Amino acid sequence: MIIDGHTRTCGLIGNPVEHTMSPMIHNTLAEKLNHNLVYVPFHVEEGQIVHAVRGAFSLNLLGLNVTVPYKSQVIPALSQVDELAEKIGAVNTLVRREDGFKGYNTDMPGLYRAMCSEGIQIEGQDVILLGAGGAARAVAFLCASKNVSRVYMLNRSLEKAEAVAEEVNEKTGKKCIYPMALSDYHELPEQKFLAIQATSVGLYPDVDRVVIEDEEFYRKVHTGYDLIYKPSQTRFMKMVRAQGGKAYHGLKMLLYQGIIAYELWNDVTVSEEMALQVYEVMKEKMGIKEEA
Ligand code: NAP
Secondary structure: OOOOOOOEEEEEEEOOOOOOOHHHHHHHHHHHOOOOEEEEEEEOOOOOHHHHHHHHHHOOOOEEEEOOOOOOOOHHHOOEEOHHHHHHOOOOEEEEEOOEEEEEOOHHHHHHHHHHHOOOOOOOOEEEEEOOOHHHHHHHHHHHHOOOOEEEEEEOOHHHHHHHHHHHHHHHOOOOEEEEEHHHHHHOOOOOEEEEEOOOOOOOOOOOOOOOOOHHHHOOEEEEEEOOOOOOOOHHHHHHHHOOOEEEOOHHHHHHHHHHHHHHHHOOOOOHHHHHHHHHHHHHHHOOOOOO
């Protein structure tokens, strides 16, 4: 690519950022769409997030992604926050406006687009949601906004699940999130569920771990969606498949949260065909030979 006086810059702010796949997503898109844009990771030290965002604005950056641990801490540095991001309380995309950056959350719509692309329907389903951390919170909002029937939110710390459930139920007015302790999984109704794995258990390098070891649990899962994408075949996915269910990893969620950010920055629509071309580049980089 040629960098010249017109090149626009986007990037990722977080800590750490060294293993990110986001530059691959955005630089591939820029190249394929012939946009004069580069995307760079920026490691931001603790306590520096507000300075970093103000500096980025002064340097005329077009947009930023935000990753751990700054998705909530970044909010005071913004001129506006989109309604959905405000509800979720987490911002992962900053879009340049006249008076500062506006914050969006593209994780949640990214997961929805990823699920649609896999043919997974969430509307009207009964869902098991494993976890109550930042990602699970966004998933709970997604489920409530897509009119799922019930979401059983299972978490190691019950109090955290209770707090998230109360907040999501109140903010959406849907009353569909039911908090449970992870250890009470055997109390789930006897039926089949869509299960969304949103804990960090099983993430590389601890690839042999899974949040629930009991195979009985997996008999209740018709479709398992693991937000983890490294490894691309998690133990959770293997256990779902061993009981006859379908299982997916979270790489497409990562892809679509990036694509939605790119669309916001550049005011374009990225076609599904283009998205899948970028996905092939990501899979190649990850060494994923065949689809899950
Ligand atoms: P987080 O806020 O730190 O939450 C971690 C969750 O995992 C909590 O619910 C925690 O339970 C649970 N957990 C951790 N260790 C556990 C253990 N030993 N046993 C049982 N539960 C345990 O993390 P996050 O930001 O929500 O991220 C969660 C996962 O989603 C990560 O693996 C991340 O890579 C993935 N993710 C993927 C994408 C994507 O684009 N595909 C996007 C965002 C996140 P407690 O509350 O009891 O501690």
